[in-house]
Amino acid sequence: MKKQMRLLLCCLIFVLMASGVSFTAEAATPKKTKLTQDEETHTFSNAKDGSFRYDYAVKSDYYKGVAVDESTKIRYMLIDYGDRLWAVVADGDSEWTGSYDTSSYLANMSTSFKPSTTKTVLQIKKNKTGNKYLENGFYYADDYSILTTGFSMDTYYINGAKAKGVKEIDGVYSFFQKGKQVTKTGWYQSGKTYVYVSKKQVKYRFNGLVCYQYKASGKKRVTNKFLTINDVEYRFDKAGNLEQGFQEIAGEYYYFQDGRARTNYYKKVGKYGYYFGADGKAVRNTWVKFKKIDRYFAASGHNTRIFYAADYTKADKAGRYMLYKNKKWSYAADGIHKINGVYYYFKKSKLGTTSCWYDKNDTTSYYMKKGTVLYKRVYKDNTYRFYQLINNKWKKAKNIWTPAKKGEIHYYNEDGVLQYKYFTEKYKTGAYQKTMWCHNTDTNRWQKMKNMLVSYKTYYYYAGLDGKLLTGEGWHTIDDWSAVYTDAAGKVSKYIYYDAEQDCSVYKQGIYLNEPVTGLVTVQINGKDVYYLIGESGTATTGSQEIGNYIYDFDRYGRAYTRRLEGTLYWNTDEWMARVINTYLGKTNIPCNVFADQAYALAGGDNPVFKLAVKYTDEVTGGIILDRMYTGTEWGGTATISAKLTLSDGTNWLEPDSVVLNSNVTPFSYDALTPGDMIIYYKGKSKEASHVSLYLGKFENAQAVKDYLVKIGISKKKAEACVKDWGTYYGNDGTYWCIHGGMGKTSQVYISNSVYCIPASNNTNTYARKIVNVID
Structure with a gap:
């Protein structure tokens, strides 16, 4: 203790009080301020006027206790300021209030004052924490703060300073x-x-x-212990120092740096490499990949296998697989090796670089892409099964297209069994190129898929009549109820088909055939425009439906081949023509007008669901029965051609009625023709008609007409004999065909494409001048 320190015996009893001791205040109470210290005057202040007020101090957090000198009755307060304790005069009646320097008022202190050799003794009754302090006295420091050791409230002081x-x-x-x-x-x-x-x-x-x-x-x-310090684990050696370097502890290997085990760290120690994992221990029986290298660490913790990635920085090591055996490193044998859960193919001690199949044996093959094995194919029970790596395990591949031999791609179904084969343009045999084959499990044979919609990878295509997937934009007919539309690349974007299970036609659209479509759509089947009305579910509507200004008569398959204005007749022209052709084709001695009149008696049907449908039962009581036989001149002239028939209201058959058949006579043009129309012919400028025929429809060529006839029940022999192909001679369009009666010397009924001009000798050709739209 410095000699300048002055011992002061206070003979005080500090009584820690819960509330302040009252005294008489000045008339004007100064405002309370923060406690401040004036080191020059050795005083404290806690009021705006510079005074030190007891009533302010006793309620503050710097207050520690209060005492009164028994001799002078001056009150002192023990306060905490600047991490030190101070004995401050806190008596409003004293001229030294706020002072902590005893030199100025020493004479007024207790008569019990002793020389500096005497120890100051302070007797304590109690304090707020119950701890006793200052029992052995205290000293004043050079700055007049109190030097003491002990608790004051919940703060511990050592020589007057807060402990740390x-x-x-x-x-x-x-x-x-x-x-x-x-x-x-x-x-x-x-x-x-x-x-x-x-x-x-x-x-x-x-x-x-x-x-x-x-x-x-x-x-x-x-010593010799792991200890977690502030969430960091340290290891101390037998001397108590931080562990360093490679160590074996309880059978585990570690590598320490300043007491901390290195983690996710590779280190070669002596002859062997080790990898220290996330827990600091050397890993065992596992693969670890880092810096484009896969390393395997055996049960001993030693690195015994190394695989360098194909893009490893050192070219002489890139793609190499090495094994440690018999105390030396050597290249792995050629073939398939499993490395860190992935299968690789090696050839000439290096990773393969091509995409190809590798036959391990007679039943198992692997497909690799640049040396990485992607698939495995196994032949068992007369079929192939396909596997792919998922989470490092071979899983049966399902619903997947996979490469096979060059130019061959296979599809494995939901059971993982080979179901389809597709041969690309690269396949060696031309006849197989761009064809798809399906495996028939009943016969265990492969069948070429023809004339049908096929799915290949993510798109749909059309396999034509020869089985090749077609390209080019346009419609392709599958049958009378089904057709597809392909773009230039051959991808199907529109598809109409009859669903037997739902007993309705279904329409699909979009590059994936999954876009919703509603409303009227037009497709082409057998070269003809066909209308369908598609509902919310994608299925086609049946019956007569009014759309815009037209009525569409959709049959049981949802097809409508024509549309008509309100008030026009309806019947199925295909069914009608089938009756007419089967009844009259090839017959002789039937004049043209007789054939036409009798043909209308076969028109109609037995279903009243179409509005203004014509009822047909037989050619005597059903169909359109003319009241007499009419000539071609009358059909195309001003005469009224009337007939009896029974019509429907769209639900039921009505009472028999009469109808005028030639109310809509128009000049001839190909665009105005509708199947079932009567065509009227004239020679030269004659006003008398010389011939009539019934328009059959538009067909690409004579063979298409013959195929149509066979389909409706005509023999091939009769079809060959009764179809006359006159091409485009005499101004005819060879794709329009009609049925003639009264032709030749025998007045035979046959079909020809002489719709516009019927040639005759001596330039007495007959030309079509008018069309009677009977249905309209």
Whole structure:
């Protein structure tokens, strides 16, 4: 202690009070301010007028206690300021209020004052925390603060300063921060040191180099132990120093750096390489990949296999697979090897670079792409099964297209069984190119898919009559109920078909045939435009439907080949023509007008669901029965051609009625023709008609007409004999065909494409001048 320190015996009793001691206040009470210290005058102030007021201090957090000198009756307050304790005069009646320098009022102090050799003794009755302090006296420091050791309230002081760090008190080690004892369990930082507190006592202290453990017997270094310090695990060796380098502990290998086990770290130690995982231990029986290298670590922890990726930086090692055996490294044998869950193919001690199949044996093959095995194919029970790697395991591949031999691609169904084969343009045999084949499980044979919609990878295509997938934009007919539309690349974007299970036609559209479509759509089947009305579910509507200004008569398959204005007749022209052709084709001695009149008696049907449908039962009581035989001149002239018939209201048959058949007579043109129309012919400028025929329809060529006839029941022989192909002679369009009666010397009924001009000798050709739209 410095000689300048002056001993003061106060003979005071500090009484810690819950409330302040009252005294007479001045008339004008100054405003309370923050506690300040004037080091020149050695005074404190807590009021705006510069005074130190007891009533302000006693309610503050710097208040520690109060005492009264028994001799002078002057009141003193013990306060905490600047991490130190101060004895301040706190008596409104004293001229030294706020002073902590005893030199100015020494003469007025207690008569019990002793020389500086006498120890100042302060007797304490109690304080707020119940701890006793200052029992052995206190000293004034050079700055007149009080030097003391002990608790004041919940703050611990050592020589008047707030304690910090680890301190021993009565044989117990405690940890302090700004004078406060740390009581909560955990690690705490104090400068570069970490301290662990448990049950209010210090258990460990780590200074960055060594760690001490504290017990009642004292402290000692931590040795041969893992210890987690502030969430970081350290290892201390037998001397208590931080562990370093490669170590074996309890059968596990570690590599330490300043006491911390290296993690996710590769290190070669001696002859062997080790990889220390996330827990710091050397990994065993596993693969680890880093820096484009796959390494395998055996049960011993030693690195025994190395695979360098194809893009490894050193070209001489890239794509190499090496094994450690018999105390030396060597290249792996050629073939398939499993490396870190992936299968690779090696040839000439290096990773393969091509995409191809590798036959391991007679039943198992592997497909690889640049050396990486993607698929496995196994032949068993007369079929192939396909597998692919999923999570490092072979799983049966399902619903997948996969490469096979060159130019051949296979599809494996939901059971993982080979179901389809597609041969690309690269396949060696031309006849197989661009064809798809399906495996018939009943016969165990492969069948070429023809004239049908096929699915290949993510798109749909049309396999034509020869089985080849067609390209080019346009419609392709599958049958009378089905057709597809392909774009230039051959992808199907429109598809109409009859679904027997739902008993309705279904329309699909879009590049994946999954776009919703509603409303009227037009497709082409057998070269003819066909209308369908598609509902919300994608299925076609049946019956007569009025759309815009037209009525569409959709048959049971949802097809409508024509549309008509409100008030026009309806019958199925295909059914009608089938009756007419089967009844009259090839017959002789039937004049043209007789044939036409009798043909209309076969018109109609037995279904009343179409509005203004014509009823047909037989050619005597059903169909359109003319009231007499009419000539061609009458059909195309001003005469009224009337007939009896029975019509429907769209639900039921009505009573028989009469109808005028020639109310709509128009000049001839190909565009105005509708199947079933009567065509009227004239020679030269004659006003008398010389011939009539019935328009059959538009066909690409004579063979298409013959195929149509065979389909409706005509023999091939009769079809060959009764179809006359006159091509485009005499101004005819060879794709329009009609049925003639009264032709030749025998007045035969046959079919020809002489719709516009019927040639005759001596330039007496007959030309079509008028069309009677009977249906309209």
